[in-house]
Amino acid sequence: MALKRISKNHIIYKFTPAMRPVEKAHVGDIVVFETKDCFGEQIRDENVKLNEIDWNKVNPATGPLFVEEAEPGDTLKVEILSIRVNNPAIMAVAPGAGVLGNLKYDSKVKIVNVEKDFVIFSGLKVKMKPMIGVIGVAPKEGEYPTGTSDVHGGNMDIAELTAGTSIYFPVFVKGALLALGDLHAVQADGEICVTGAEASGEVVVRVDVIKDVQPKYPVLETSNYYAIIAPGKDLDEAVYKATMEAVNVLKRKYSLSFEEAYMLASLIVNLRINQVVDPRKGVRAEISKEYVSIEDFLS
Ligand code: CA
């Protein structure tokens, strides 16, 4: 079994169909991605002024990885085997950013120590839950800065995208071209202030390909459920898209009319927020594994 490593010197700032791969892998290969933090490691202490950093170097994603067996029309499965975040983590707030960005307050940088199972926030121990903020594949066309998200993935900031979960992407170009970064030692649903506990680190993944079928949106798999990851210009749009796809999945799976699938969705589909602070908001529609399997999301 090959073990490949992509250093954090290989980074992208936008997902495009023309990205140049920096490493190749086959189905079943395990690949290590070293990642910079979302500030491009420009912030070392709390005195750094946010308006003095180079904003062209934020949200770097490591990669992209070319997966030999992946062709347009297929699905790329990325199994997250482990996530290690480095100490310390960095947080920031700035007027204009985050849920309460309309208020008047100061720009502030905060360094948060990362210990074994906790981050230390002003003496308060907050349980760690390392997760991946940015992960995606080449889009079909156009350019998507790594700070935003769409059906190719991107800056989705899914708190549940942790070690032990998998994420499935539609493949749009040969090789899929997987890139990831923006690790958080911990982040709650919403990413309210616009940052999680931002840290550099390392992610170990296993890649797989499902031939000739693909999901409409990225799909997250945890031990308990599958979730459709829908982007939107606002939460209403993201909720609508996630719901529409969940209803379609249930319709197909159980051969239901729209009306019945719509009702069933009201009983078994949980809508949850990924984040509300990036250029595109994100919602996930979770369906328990009691009712669906991955094939139900692929067509
Ligand atoms: Ca992010």
Ligand code: ZN
């Ligand atoms: Zn981040």
